[in-house]
Amino acid sequence: xxxxxxxxxxxxxxxxxxxxxxxxxxxxxxxxxxxxxxxxxxxxxxxxxxxxxxxxxxxxxxxxxxxxxxxxxxxxxxxxxxxxxxxxxxxxxxxxxxxxxxxxxxxxxxxxxxxxxxxxxxxxxxxxxxxxxxxxxxxxxxxxxxxxxxxxxxxxxxxxxxx
Amino acid sequence: xxxxxxxxxxxxxxxxxxxxxxxxxxxxxxxxxxxxxxxxxxxxxxxxxxxxxxxxxxxxxxxxxxxxxxxxxxxxxxxxxxxxxxxxxxxxxxxxxxxxxxxxxxxxxxxxxxxxxxxxxxxxxxxxxxxxxxxxxxxxxxxxxxxxxxxxxxxxxxxxxxxxxxxxxxxxxxxxxxxxxxxxxxxxxxxxxxxxxxxxxxxxxxxxxxxxxxxxxxxxxxxxxxxxxxxxxxxxxxxxxxxxxxxxxxxxxxxxxxxxxxxxxxxxxxxxxxxxxxxxxxxxxxxxxxxxxxxxxxxxxxxxxxxxxxxxxxxxxxxxxxxxxxxxxxxxxxxxxxxxxxxxxxxxxxxxxxxxxxxxxxxxxxxxxxxxxxxxxxxxxxxxxxxxx
Numbered sequence: 001x002x003x004x005x006x007x008x009x010x011x012x013x014x015x016x017x018x019x020x021x022x023x024x025x026x027x028x029x030x031x032x033x034x035x036x037x038x039x040x041x042x043x044x045x046x047x048x049x050x051x052x053x054x055x056x057x058x059x060x061x062x063x064x065x066x067x068x069x070x071x072x073x074x075x076x077x078x079x080x081x082x083x084x085x086x087x088x089x090x091x092x093x094x095x096x097x098x099x100x101x102x103x104x105x106x107x108x109x110x111x112x113x114x115x116x117x118x119x120x121x122x123x124x125x126x127x128x129x130x131x132x133x134x135x136x137x138x139x140x141x142x143x144x145x146x147x148x149x150x151x152x153x154x155x156x157x158x159x160x161x162x163x
Numbered sequence: 164x165x166x167x168x169x170x171x172x173x174x175x176x177x178x179x180x181x182x183x184x185x186x187x188x189x190x191x192x193x194x195x196x197x198x199x200x201x202x203x204x205x206x207x208x209x210x211x212x213x214x215x216x217x218x219x220x221x222x223x224x225x226x227x228x229x230x231x232x233x234x235x236x237x238x239x240x241x242x243x244x245x246x247x248x249x250x251x252x253x254x255x256x257x258x259x260x261x262x263x264x265x266x267x268x269x270x271x272x273x274x275x276x277x278x279x280x281x282x283x284x285x286x287x288x289x290x291x292x293x294x295x296x297x298x299x300x301x302x303x304x305x306x307x308x309x310x311x312x313x314x315x316x317x318x319x320x321x322x323x324x325x326x327x328x329x330x331x332x333x334x335x336x337x338x339x340x341x342x343x344x345x346x347x348x349x350x351x352x353x354x355x356x357x358x359x360x361x362x363x364x365x366x367x368x369x370x371x372x373x374x375x376x377x378x379x380x381x382x383x384x385x386x387x388x389x390x391x392x393x394x395x396x397x398x399x400x401x402x403x404x405x406x407x408x409x410x411x412x413x414x415x416x417x418x419x420x421x422x423x424x425x426x427x428x429x430x431x432x433x434x435x436x437x438x439x440x441x442x443x444x445x446x447x448x449x450x451x452x453x454x455x456x457x458x459x460x461x462x463x464x465x466x467x468x469x470x471x472x473x474x475x476x477x478x479x480x481x482x483x484x485x486x487x488x489x490x491x492x493x494x495x496x497x498x499x500x501x502x503x504x505x506x507x508x509x510x511x512x513x514x515x516x517x518x519x520x521x522x523x524x525x526x527x528x529x530x531x532x533x534x535x536x537x538x539x540x541x542x543x544x545x546x547x548x549x550x551x552x
Contacts, residue, residue: 011458026462027461160195161180161508162184163180163199
């Protein structure tokens with residue numbers, strides 16, 4: 001049996017909109033337990049936020065996502081942290097990861113237009129003191145995002161009644 | 164022209180589900196809680212192996228008993244899951260679904276007049292397959308007060324000198340009942356005392372909640388007396404691949420293999436290659452499905468309780484078996500009216516044996532959204548029936 005925390009997390013990871021009463025039924029416990037566990041996990045920063053997965057293309061909004069590989073000179077005592085933390089401060093930056101392999105940081109960026117993203121890279125990111133180089137990749141189409149398949153799936157071909 | 168038909172076959176009643184299936188087929192907009200197969204797609208890595216096997220041209224027969232690699236994986240899997248060891252070379256046959264196992268077991272073991280004990284409500288095939296093998300089906304009607312488990316007393320009372328095989332269908336379709344080790348032990352004692360055999364249909368073994376599945380074959384002295392049927396349809400969501408297996412002592416397996424060899428040849432080759440991947444690398448996928456079923460099971464139980472619908476808590480398969488006797492209708496009447504008035508299909512309990520009369524089989528092999536919609540409609544229907552009185 002998985003412990004209740006893991007069960008709650010696995011469920012919320014896919015669907016954070018569920019109400020506490022329903023979650024309690026699905027997990028086979030009571031509402032108070034669920035509410036307490038969630039509050040505690042929020043406090044412990046195990047649950048860091050609740051987001052919504054949006055297909056911005058369908059929403060008709062101008063919207064560009066980019067992945068940027070960044071090579072950085074590490075600093076004595078601080079490694080990559082200082083530069084990474086600095087990059088995090090820009091609101092258009094959606095994620096910053098330290099990466100193994102040919103470069104150091106992977107930055108994901110959300111902008112309205114290609115120009116906006118380009119301006120960020122050339123005007124803000126590249127000039128940072130310890131940044132050695134960047135390469136930018138624009139996302140053309142999202143097939144799957146956060147574990148959700150974005151393209152239309154075929155209708156089930158199951159028969160309506162079987163033994 | 165002379166009668167082209169066998170009296171034996173003509174004498175078999177068509178499946179009660181068939182009738183209902185025809186009714187539902189005329190209502191394309193109906194929603195259904197009536198299926199006996201998973202709503203999940205076969206895990207992708209299994210499907211991909213199936214595709215690769217076709218690309219590699221693996222389109223030939225396999226040996227009669229099945230691919231050696233698959234039998235080895237089945238043997239390891241059973242050792243891991245039910246703690247019984249079967250020799251891949253002589254004690255396992257890969258079959259066309261679990262259903263074929265039922266058929267070849269009866270045909271290999273029954274002489275005319277031998278009796279087969281069939282606890283009901285249960286899957287629709289045991290009784291006709293017994294008749295087709297010239298056996299005599301003897302039904303043991305199970306009771307809600309025992310949560311539709313077979314008791315040693317019920318078994319003892321049904322045994323005669325002609326009894327040869329006991330069918331043990333747990334986790335159960337349609338009731339969702341399971342039997343624990345403590346509940347199987349007295350059954351095993353009776354079986355040994357009367358020197359009979361067990362056909363243990365464990366096709367839903369991956370789908371138990373709260374308790375792990377226990378096979379009667381794992382109890383002392385029972386491996387030799389038991390044929391275990393299992394397969395990939397339910398736990399691995401592979402119904403259409405038609406792949407199962409039957410395991411037991413060499414002496415019986417040899418004879419079953421003859422029937423399988425002459426009637427079937429071998430199970431589908433690409434399904435066999437795909438299933439190897441399932442046994443090797445799909446524990447996580449199976450666990451995810453099990454967790455989802457368990458959540459839906461709890462949801463339905465909660466809703467039935469709220470509606471004050473009489474229902475025992477099932478711990479296996481993906482069925483719930485509520486009692487509808489308070490409405491004073493047969494289960495077929497209830498299911499038909501529910502379909503006509505609310506456009507929701509459920510299967511009448513009577514389709515699984517006379518003692519299923521007064522119950523419905525509600526499947527939760529559906530998304531939570533679908534279940535919510537259907538249960539909402541069931542709520543309306545029940546309210547209407549209760550307010551008429």
